[in-house]
Amino acid sequence: MVLLPPLAIPLFGAGFIFFFRDQRAAARVALVLEALEIVALGAVVWQVHVHGALEQGRYLRADGLSSFFLMGIAFISGLVLVYASGYFRHMGEGRFSSPRWFYALVFLFLFTMISVCLSANLGFMWIMMEGTTLASALLVGFYNTEGAVEAGWKYLIVCTVGIAFALFGTIVLYLAAVKAGMSSAAALDLASLMNAAPHIGLDPHLLKLAFVFVIVGYGTKIGFVPMHSWLPDAHAEAPTPISALLSAVLLNCAMYALMRYDSIISRAIGPGFSHSLLLLFGTMSMVVAGLLILVQRNLKRLMAYSSIEHMGIIAIGLGLGGPLGLFGALLHTFNHSVAKSLLFFSAGNVRHNLDTLRMDSISGISRTMPQTSAALLVGSLAIVGLPPFSLFISEFAILSEAFTQARYLVAIVFLVVLSVVFGGFAHHLFRMLGGEPGRRIENSKLIPSEYIAMGIAALCLLVFGARVPRFFGVLLREAIAVLR
């Protein structure tokens, strides 16, 4: 029964919050709902830790890997909702851009993402994955400006087509499983597939075909190059809390789905094929996004390309496999989410105070907006992987796995891209922080909700950089155990 509340709260919450027209009331209700949701997700994580995998009916299941990702969702969505509660003071009223629409869609979006992580069935997982696109498309187009409408349309079309390919891949996998003698009810079931995996590898062609379609399909959602075209637009045009949710939660959910397929296919036909594809897409994403970071002009698009780069890093970690590779990849999903939320929050503050995100017209903000600038600096230092921040640890783990396996080409590409990205971020950042302030800002002080969200994120980056907390390490080990 413990698996139902985390789904019921956001689903019914989305309907409930619709009755609150007032912005303050809606924000308060949203915070209460989110607090309940965090408790419900915490209960799932705890139960999985104590009892092992939990099942509920035929379509819901939670194991170590799901609970690791659920914890990430709970943490980041909490930060985002706290930040969002102060965000609406900047926004005007519109027919479909009222706070209640915003919150209702956010909770639906959360519902679909949590369902992805809780699904026991690949078909159900696909339905919910498509649901994430549907729930967030209107949020991407929320501002209703030319850019937002264009980004929303592109997002909807590109991701729907992409995910259609994932459906095809799922069908091919189903076909291979049925051909190998599994019953049609079990052939989409994650746990049964994992158990039966060694026996469905008789026809490797079908399984390879399945994985190619799945990696292209879910890879579109993850933002792998060359299927990434929707990502920078959607991240840049969406309201800031949504950019953070997209980058820090949605991409991880898609990565989670891909991990599930990867573990089934590598168990069936050996890791060679799927892991090479992961390495290929990972390296491509890292290199292309790393180079594009250099030429960005818009602050949020810079963050978006950095997300693509980090998804590449995670894919490389998964593709390398091995104890350190998996450890690094999983830890990096979490670390990247925290750092990217902090960066998007600060970018949002910059936009509100300066009414622009064009980096060439932002200068001298370290004097006009000291607090936001500090957050931006901490986030950027963390995201480029400098110690003492947490991303250093996960990137270092992946890199040492590459050296352990003597994959020098991967290691060199990895290091070169990281240094290019470092240069790019330093170049953009110091131009914005330093220089003469462009215009005076009346009140640049952070309000408490922003303070809390950004403070927690920054603190988390530092703490995880010093040492991965004990409970987190335990959960991480349980998640890795599921994958191996």
Added chain:
Amino acid sequence: MNLVGIATGKVLSSFSVFLFLTILLLAVARRISTSILLFSLQSAVIAAEVLATAFQQKLPEAYVVGILVLLIKVIAIPSAFFVLTRRLKTVRDVKASTTPTQSVFIVAAMIYLSYGAVHSYGQAVHVPDDALAAAVSLILTGAFLMVSRKKALMQMLGLLVLENGIFLAALITTFGMPLVIEIGIFFDILIGLLLMGIFAFRISDTFEHLDVSRMRRLRG
């Protein structure tokens, strides 16, 4: 008495040809309304195929799926499209970036390509090559329509054709997925189209046209 049996056999042996016909006609169609009708026709062929399979294999679940296809893809979605075209007062031309002759050649090449692609898989899964090739060429044509037609509505239609292909592939290789999943997928498509409709309105509101190729503010 065995008329149904004969009809079933005919449907199963000839539906691929009809599907090829619909995609070739889609390639030459110049008007949005013609394309919508062709999509409806294509879905009707698929619905007939589902019902024929249901009858032949005695699968009660497949009847439900067949009727869903009939209701949603043959009737509901095309009518919604017609309402949308009328309400949006858009020009009726599909605004193709290739001439009809080029399009026919491209689609024909795709059909040829599909036969080549499925050749090695057809025998492995005990499915006639024609059916599998029809499914793959629907997917390819759908993608082709999406990239070569500039109207937002035609992109939605291309997506539907692509989805028809995937649906057909699932059907002929596995006799369909479990019913609950199948219904979930239908539901997703419906919501997706609804949202695309909302966006089509917003595009025509904010840009005063529906030409997707002219939305190019976001680059790089």
